[in-house]
Amino acid sequence: MKKNSKYLIIIIALLFLAVFASGCWDSLDINEKLIATTIAFDVKNDEIYYYMEYPCIEVGDEGDNISGSDGGKYMTIKGIGENIPDSRESLNKQLHKEPYFSGISSLILTENFAEEYLLEYLYRFRADEHYRKKTLIVTTKEDLDELFELINEKNDSVGFAIDEISDTLDDTGKSFSRTISRLIENLSSEYTGILISCIGIQDEEIALVGYSVVSGTKVIGFIPVAGSNGLVFLKAVEPKFSYIVPYKDINYTFGVSLTRKTTKTYYEDEEIRFDVKCEFKAGLKYGDKKVPYNFDDAAEAAVAKILTRTIKKELLDTINQAQKEFKCDYLQLDDEFRINFPVEFEEIDWQKEFPKADINIDVTFEVSTEWMMDYSYFETK
Amino acid sequence: MKKSITNRQIFFLIFLALTSYRSIDMPIIIARSAGRSGWIPIIIVSLIFGVVITIIIKLNNMFKDKVLFDYGQEIVGKFITYIIVCYFIVYFILIGIFLDIKLVDVLTTNFLPSSPQYAILTLGIMLFGFAAYKGITNMARLFEIIGALFLLVTVGICILMLTQGMDYNILPIFNVSDTNHFLTAIKELFIPYFGIEILFVIPFTTINKKAPRVGFATLLFIGFFYILIVEGTFMILGVNNTALLNDSFIEAIKITEMPVIERTDIFYLTFGLSSLFAGMMIVFVVVVEFACKLFKKVKRHVVVIVVAIIMYILTLLALNIKKVDEIFDSFFIYLIIISSIIIPITLLVVAKIKKRVLEKVKK
Numbered sequence: 177m178k179k180n181s182k183y184l185i186i187i188i189a190l191l192f193l194a195v196f197a198s199g200c201w202d203s204l205d206i207n208e209k210l211i212a213t214t215i216a217f218d219v220k221n222d223e224i225y226y227y228m229e230y231p232c233i234e235v236g237d238e239g240d241n242i243s244g245s246d247g248g249k250y251m252t253i254k255g256i257g258e259n260i261p262d263s264r265e266s267l268n269k270q271l272h273k274e275p276y277f278s279g280i281s282s283l284i285l286t287e288n289f290a291e292e293y294l295l296e297y298l299y300r301f302r303a304d305e306h307y308r309k310k311t312l313i314v315t316t317k318e319d320l321d322e323l324f325e326l327i328n329e330k331n332d333s334v335g336f337a338i339d340e341i342s343d344t345l346d347d348t349g350k351s352f353s354r355t356i357s358r359l360i361e362n363l364s365s366e367y368t369g370i371l372i373s374c375i376g377i378q379d380e381e382i383a384l385v386g387y388s389v390v391s392g393t394k395v396i397g398f399i400p401v402a403g404s405n406g407l408v409f410l411k412a413v414e415p416k417f418s419y420i421v422p423y424k425d426i427n428y429t430f431g432v433s434l435t436r437k438t439t440k441t442y443y444e445d446e447e448i449r450f451d452v453k454c455e456f457k458a459g460l461k462y463g464d465k466k467v468p469y470n471f472d473d474a475a476e477a478a479v480a481k482i483l484t485r486t487i488k489k490e491l492l493d494t495i496n497q498a499q500k501e502f503k504c505d506y507l508q509l510d511d512e513f514r515i516n517f518p519v520e521f522e523e524i525d526w527q528k529e530f531p532k533a534d535i536n537i538d539v540t541f542e543v544s545t546e547w548m549m550d551y552s553y554f555e556t557k
Numbered sequence: 558m559k560k561s562i563t564n565r566q567i568f569f570l571i572f573l574a575l576t577s578y579r580s581i582d583m584p585i586i587i588a589r590s591a592g593r594s595g596w597i598p599i600i601i602v603s604l605i606f607g608v609v610i611t612i613i614i615k616l617n618n619m620f621k622d623k624v625l626f627d628y629g630q631e632i633v634g635k636f637i638t639y640i641i642v643c644y645f646i647v648y649f650i651l652i653g654i655f656l657d658i659k660l661v662d663v664l665t666t667n668f669l670p671s672s673p674q675y676a677i678l679t680l681g682i683m684l685f686g687f688a689a690y691k692g693i694t695n696m697a698r699l700f701e702i703i704g705a706l707f708l709l710v711t712v713g714i715c716i717l718m719l720t721q722g723m724d725y726n727i728l729p730i731f732n733v734s735d736t737n738h739f740l741t742a743i744k745e746l747f748i749p750y751f752g753i754e755i756l757f758v759i760p761f762t763t764i765n766k767k768a769p770r771v772g773f774a775t776l777l778f779i780g781f782f783y784i785l786i787v788e789g790t791f792m793i794l795g796v797n798n799t800a801l802l803n804d805s806f807i808e809a810i811k812i813t814e815m816p817v818i819e820r821t822d823i824f825y826l827t828f829g830l831s832s833l834f835a836g837m838m839i840v841f842v843v844v845v846e847f848a849c850k851l852f853k854k855v856k857r858h859v860v861v862i863v864v865a866i867i868m869y870i871l872t873l874l875a876l877n878i879k880k881v882d883e884i885f886d887s888f889f890i891y892l893i894i895i896s897s898i899i900i901p902i903t904l905l906v907v908a909k910i911k912k913r914v915l916e917k918v919k920k
Binding site: 302305308309310355357358360361362364365508511512514515516518519522 | 666667725726728729732733734793794795797798801802803808811812
């Protein structure tokens with residue numbers, strides 16, 4: 177009898193646990209939620225446009241303000257309001273299911289929106305526990321209706337496309353992306369200077385077109401992706417680019433990568449100085465003439481000199497642009513100074529000090545032929 | 558069956574009792590008080606409580622096979638012992654309510670937003686009650702497994718955080734201007750160290766000779782464990798985000814990428830919640846142990862049911878109080894000072910004096 181009652185208790189406990197373990201009151205079929213993949217914002221005629229892209233899991237996922245092809249994989253819906261909460265309310269009124277925001281892959285802000293509402297929206301984002309803080313943030317100059325329509329018609333998600341492009345560029349050392357978490361941290365600090373990737377449409381595809389400069393709480397400028405190698409060398413993890421170096425009638429193509437970057441910070445007589453040392457590696461990939469190239473030590477030294485000059489100029493131009501054009505430290509030298517002089521950093525106004533700081537660049541190159549290719553001396557048969 | 562636990566079990570009991578909820582809360586406390594230099598106050602408080610735990614263990618070791626209720630009567634008499642035990646019952650019930658609130662809060666905020674609080678609480682209290690009924694020795698065995706898994710997973714995730722985070726978020730590791738906030742940080746850090754008084758219900762035997770050293774080392778280890786959690790969270794989120802986000806440690810885990818596992822937060826909380834449940838179980842068992850000593854004629858399962866009902870009602874009431882956290886924080890520090898510092902030191906001093914007097918009388 178005692179044994180039986182023990183089993184009964186175990187069975188009741190298991191049944192009880194089964195009810196709770198199934199998610200209690202939160203148990204919900206995935207089809208009953210509208211899973212947002214992208215959210216985007218724009219401002220037009222003093223009205224805020226709140227876009228939400230979601231995958232069409234079921235037949236009949238449609239609303240009034242929808243872009244995307246009939247029966248397409250992704251749909252976009254938009255709400256319009258005088259402020260952010262109003263636009264969200266407007267969006268909610270069109271939703272036929274409860275939205276789920278924990279799965280969004282990208283947040284897109286038009287430059288117009290970011291200029292005015294960047295801080296407000298990001299604080300709203302931070303306050304909502306449902307959003308993933310590692311969501312990617314990008315800006316755009318494109319019209320969002322056109323952007324969503326173009327990509328959704330191809331049965332693609334704008335958010336996923338941006339996420340994948342950013343991952344690829346980050347992994348190959350061609351760019352650097354920023355998550356919302358990092359942006360909010362920067363916005364919450366005493367000094368704010370940061371870059372956000374800006375996407376656009378190129379040949380009917382999404383592409384990185386540049387970087388939006390955020391200073392204080394607003395977007396203040398734009399750096400086009402063309403000619404931004406210096407910026408990527410200073411910001412990205414393991415940056416890599418190809419450079420063509422003309423030497424003795426041959427155009428050599430080199431793979432150039434930054435191997436080490438060290439920054440020394442000095443603060444003497446209220447003068448701030450940074451000595452940035454960049455060590456590069458350049459590997460000869462190929463030339464535009466028939467081998468042999470006779471690429472000897474002298475050639476290596478000459479090419480190293482050309483590359484040093486070229487890249488040093490790119491880096492100095494990047495620093496000048498930050499100090500003179502934008503007067504914004506998106507190069508994160510504020511962190512370098514804060515780490516080395518924490519007490520002094522609290523006492524100075526970095527916004528005023530950064531443009532005056534003396535920043536020296538030292539570039540060194542190690543040139544070699546890449547992999548097993550030997551372009552030095554050998555006899556052709 | 559003789560009630561005794563090994564030194565390893567002591568390590569896991571203290572570790573789980575202390576780190577149960579506060580491992581989630583610790584980065585916020587440090588970010589809001591001492592910032593990047595927060596590791597220093599953590600070490601200072603660990604050393605303070607390391608000394609305190611050594612005192613409690615020494616006291617227990619002076620009276621082998623006895624617990625506070627038994628040896629207290631020999632040291633300060635029956636009346637004062639009853640007052641001390643009643644005080645500890647109230648103290649641990651308050652800790653229990655605090656941990657219950659935190660458990661419900663973590664679950665509803667991060668995982669079960671639509672589930673009513675009373676449902677989560679019902680399940681929790683039933684589980685804690687069952688564990689309390691089984692007693693401290695059975696629990697100690699279970700905690701060896703839970704504690705080892707929790708430790709392994711948390712340290713593993715923190716190491717991933719350190720490798721994936723930004724080092725400038727934790728640098729400089731010492732800032733002179735942060736020292737102004739050290740006193741506030743130390744005061745705030747007293748609360749995460751509540752719970753070492755659980756040792757008052759554990760009878761020590763001859764196998765616990767090295768327990769004082771184990772206890773001190775455990776507290777130092779907990780200090781380093783907290784530092785690892787704080788620095789990992791700072792590296793991923795930054796100090797400002799850590800200070801401003803709720804459950805920032807879990808937010809940092811969500812951002813951390815793990816091979817194969819997509820939802821790192823769910824993976825962590827499988828083990829993290831087991832630690833929170835373990836912390837609650839310890840508190841529950843301590844209340845039951847004290848109550849059983851106080852009401853010897855009442856059967857253990859009756860005591861368990863009564864304690865469960867009291868905890869359940871009080872927690873439900875506390876859940877409806879606004880800013881309950883602030884209320885707890887405002888008086889907990891005083892209770893901790895009384896429980897962890899004043900009572901053990903007084904008992905040890907009186908016991909030592911009595912022992913010397915008795916030795917002199919014998920001579």
